[in-house]
Structures are given as structure tokens and as C-alpha cells.
Amino acid sequence: MYYFLAGRDAFLRLLPKGGRWAEIGVFAGDNASRLLELCEPSELHLIDPWFFNLDFDWFNPPEWSPLFGDARRLVRQLSSWAYIPKGQHVNEHFDRLYQDVVQKFSHDPRVTIHRATSAAVASTFPAQYFDFVYIDGDHRYEAVRRDLQLYDHKLTEQGMFLGDDFCEHGVFENAEYGVISAVNKFMKRTGERTLILNHEINSFFALIRKPDTLVSDDERNIARDQPARQSSTSVWWSYHHEVTEEARGGNNGTITGCYGFHTDYEYRPWWEVDLGEIYPITRIRVFNRLGATASRANNLEIFASSDAQSWNKVHSNGGAQFGGADGLPLMVEFVPPRSARFVRLQLDSQDFLHLDEVEVYIKTDSSRSDAAAPRFRGVPPVIQAMIDSEISFIEINDALMPNYHHKWLIRSDGSTRGVPAF
Numbered sequence: 001m002y003y004f005l006a007g008r009d010a011f012l013r014l015l016p017k018g019g020r021w022a023e024i025g026v027f028a029g030d031n032a033s034r035l036l037e038l039c040e041p042s043e044l045h046l047i048d049p050w051f052f053n054l055d056f057d058w059f060n061p062p063e064w065s066p067l068f069g070d071a072r073r074l075v076r077q078l079s080s081w082a083y084i085p086k087g088q089h090v091n092e093h094f095d096r097l098y099q100d101v102v103q104k105f106s107h108d109p110r111v112t113i114h115r116a117t118s119a120a121v122a123s124t125f126p127a128q129y130f131d132f133v134y135i136d137g138d139h140r141y142e143a144v145r146r147d148l149q150l151y152d153h154k155l156t157e158q159g160m161f162l163g164d165d166f167c168e169h170g171v172f173e174n175a176e177y178g179v180i181s182a183v184n185k186f187m188k189r190t191g192e193r194t195l196i197l198n199h200e201i202n203s204f205f206a207l208i209r210k211p212d213t214l215v216s217d218d219e220r221n222i223a224r225d226q227p228a229r230q231s232s233t234s235v236w237w238s239y240h241h242e243v244t245e246e247a248r249g250g251n252n253g254t255i256t257g258c259y260g261f262h263t264d265y266e267y268r269p270w271w272e273v274d275l276g277e278i279y280p281i282t283r284i285r286v287f288n289r290l291g292a293t294a295s296r297a298n299n300l301e302i303f304a305s306s307d308a309q310s311w312n313k314v315h316s317n318g319g320a321q322f323g324g325a326d327g328l329p330l331m332v333e334f335v336p337p338r339s340a341r342f343v344r345l346q347l348d349s350q351d352f353l354h355l356d357e358v359e360v361y362i363k364t365d366s367s368r369s370d371a372a373a374p375r376f377r378g379v380p381p382v383i384q385a386m387i388d389s390e391i392s393f394i395e396i397n398d399a400l401m402p403n404y405h406h407k408w409l410i411r412s413d414g415s416t417r418g419v420p421a422f
């Protein structure tokens with residue numbers, strides 16, 4: 001976790017320009033204008049329903065509504081933070097805001113407006129589409145959790161979530177926010193993430209994947225689209241009947257969280273790739289199928305061979321579960337590199353083998369034109385940028401804050417404060 005001693009704009013300026021952005025929760029478009037100016041996105045998708053699905057009469061709110069709880073309080077809260085003129089219905093006001101936003105960005109080809117909830121529109125974006133997703137919509141716990149969950153797979157590998165109001169209460173009418181608990185829960189579920197906060201009372205937050213699941217810009221995946229085969233196919237679950245056809249789904253460059261190939265239920269099922277020649281392999285990264293069946297790969301073993309006759313075991317997973325598209329793939333490193341032409345992944349058990357994607361890396365000369373697309377390893381770029389720009393920040397590491405993930409946050413005044421356990 002990093003605690004960042006500057007305002008949100010200073011942080012936004014550090015981010016790489018030209019990314020694909022989404023903003024969830026747009027309101028009057030003030031932050032959208034800021035993002036366009038400071039971050040110079042190539043695309044900015046603005047997502048907001050500009051509509052409240054009320055289950056009560058706005059002008060005569062009951063004490064309690066099944067959807068919103070204390071309806072009178074909600075009317076007061078919304079009226080004050082959204083500056084709704086007296087006597088105007090909230091949805092009339094939001095209609096006008098929508099029209100204003102359309103007008104405001106109508107001449108900017110980078111901007112696409114989606115008048116819908118974040119949940120309704122999520123499925124229309126391809127996986128790994130966005131570099132940045134800014135979450136500032138519904139601040140309730142379930143809603144923020146849903147946004148994080150739904151848009152996680154929409155982010156590129158180095159993509160970043162940002163958001164507002166990492167605090168427990170809104171400024172108007174003390175509205176209760178669930179942002180802190182939702183981010184904590186998300187980090188617990190998806191594992192290794194770096195959290196960046198700042199000193200403001202309603203701090204923004206940024207969440208980035210930890211670098212140890214990423215590969216560097218001088219490494220190249222040489223398994224991509226190489227001939228592959230597998231021990232069997234399943235009449236029920238495989239996409240193709242033929243083993244080489246089916247096996248292609250394991251190294252076609254598509255990471256979905258689902259399975260790319262599926263064997264039959266058998267003793268020690270396997271999948272293998274022929275790299276074409278003997279290479280010095282530096283790393284193998286395996287993306288598991290996510291969900292309840294991920295544990296089937298717990299006893300995965302990896303073998304390497306130069307002739308597909310004699311095989312050396314180079315990794316044994318020993319019962320540990322690993323992820324994939326959730327940012328927690330299995331990463332096996334070879335120092336020094338391991339020479340092989342064939343790589344085989346095999347279960348040391350009787351089961352189905354079904355993985356999402358298998359990548360095999362070698363070091364490349366980064367000056368070569370076929371070097372991999374820019375990726376990083378070591379210090380993530382935004383933290384490097386914080387160092388370079390000499391903006392103060394504190395790394396709150398395990399030694400300083402051993403219980404952060406369970407209980408504590410440092411506040412701007414330096415005191416510690418409990419946050420809801422998850």
C-alpha cells in the first residue's frame with residue numbers, strides 16, 4: 001500500500017497518456033473534463049444512467065422504502081449533493097444533466113456516452129479493453145464490489161482501477177459509503193494488489209496488480225499459436241473433437257477466465273506445445289480456468305523436453321490453487337533459463353485438465369522490432385513516476401503495517417483508525 005501526499009490531479013498527471021478509459025458515475029461531467037485534460041485518453045467511455053429507479057414518491061417520501069431505506073434522508077442527501085432545485089423531481093434534474101453532458105462532449109470524438117448502469121453495460125465491452133476504469137457511481141458496498149468484480153476482466157493486465165471517496169461517509173448528510181470495505185474485500189478475493197491512497201478526507205484510490213504476476217518488456221511469449229496437442233478430448237465439454245484442434249485454445253492468446261481447452265476425465269491428462277526449436281525458457285505462465293473447478297489444476301506438473309521422448313519435470317504445483325484472468329496466474333521462473341523445445345502440462349491425478357492459457361517466455365533483445373508489447377516488471381510505472389517526480393509518498397509495507405489488510409488505515413493526521421474487517 002502506498003500513501004501519497006498530493007492531490008488527485010497530481011496523481012492523474014503521472015499516469016501514461018493515450019489510454020482507454022471508462023468513468024462509472026459521470027454526473028455533470030466535471031471529472032470527465034479533468035480526465036480529458038490531464039490524462040489525454042484515446043477513448044473515454046462515460047457510464048451513468050442519469051436516472052434513479054425510485055420505489056417511492058419523490059415529493060412525498062415515506063419514512064422507509066424497501067429499496068433505499070430511509071427515503072426522507074435519501075431525498076435530503078440527493079437534493080443537497082446534486083443541487084436539485086426545490087420542487088424539481090430528481091429524474092427531471094438528471095435528465096437535464098444528461099443533456100448537458102451530451103452537449104458538453106458532442107465535439108470530442110474520444111468520448112462515448114452510455115446512458116446505463118455500470119452493470120447493464122459491462123458485458124458490451126470486450127475483455128482487457130480498458131487501461132483505466134474510474135469508479136465513482138453508486139457508493140454503496142454491494143455496488144462498488146459489483147463494479148470492481150465486473151470491470152476487473154475488462155482491464156488490461158497492467159490496467160488500473162481508480163475511484164473516489166475512499167472514506168466511510170459522504171460530506172452531505174453523512175451518507176454511508178461502502179467503498180473502503182468493498183475495496184478491501186476485492187483485494188482479499190483477488191489477492192495481490194497495490195493500493196494507493198492520498199491524504200484527502202475523501203481520498204481517491206488506485207488499485208494496481210502487483211508486478212510479480214507480470215512479465216517484462218524484454219520477454220516474448222513463444223508458445224503463442226504454436227502446434228499443440230493434448231491427451232484426449234471430452235465429448236461433453238471440449239470445443240472440438242480432434243485433439244490438436246482443441247489444444248489450440250490453450251495458446252491462442254485469449255484469456256477469458258473460462259477454459260481454452262478441455263480433456264476427458266482420465267489418469268494424468270496432459271496438454272503440450274511444440275515451440276519449433278530449442279529455446280532458453282525463462283518463464284512459464286499458466287492461466288487457470290476460474291471458478292469452482294479451478295482446484296482441479298492444484299496438482300499440475302510441468303515437463304520440458306528437447307525431443308518429446310525424454311521429459312524432465314520442471315515444476316510441481318503441490319496442491320496449491322492458482323488463478324488466471326483474476327491477476328493470479330501460476331508463474332514459474334527459470335534461473336538460469338531452461339532449454340527445451342516441448343513443454344507439457346500434466347495433472348498428477350485422475351481428473352479433467354482444462355486451462356485458460358499457457359504462455360512460455362524467452363528473453364528477447366528489446367531493440368528488436370518483434371519484441372513484446374510494453375509490459376513491466378519491478379516497480380510499476382506509476383510508482384516509478386511518483387519517485388521520478390519527487391512527490392512524497394510513503395510505502396506502508398508489512399513491517400510498518402502488519403495488520404493493514406485486516407484492520408488498519410493510516411489517516412492524514414498520522415493516526416491509525418479501524419476499518420471494517422472483511
Ligand SMILES: C[S@@+](CC[C@H](N)C(=O)[O-])C[C@H]1O[C@@H](n2cnc3c(N)ncnc32)[C@H](O)[C@@H]1O
Pocket residue numbers: 024025026027028029030031032047048049050051116117118119136137138143
Ligand atoms: C458522485 S457522482 C459522479 C461524479 C463524477 N464522477 C465527477 O466527479 O464529476 C455519482 C454518479 O453516479 C451515478 N450512478 C449511480 N448509480 C450508478 C450505476 N449503477 N452505474 C453508473 N453510474 C451510477 C449517478 O447518476 C451520479 O451521476
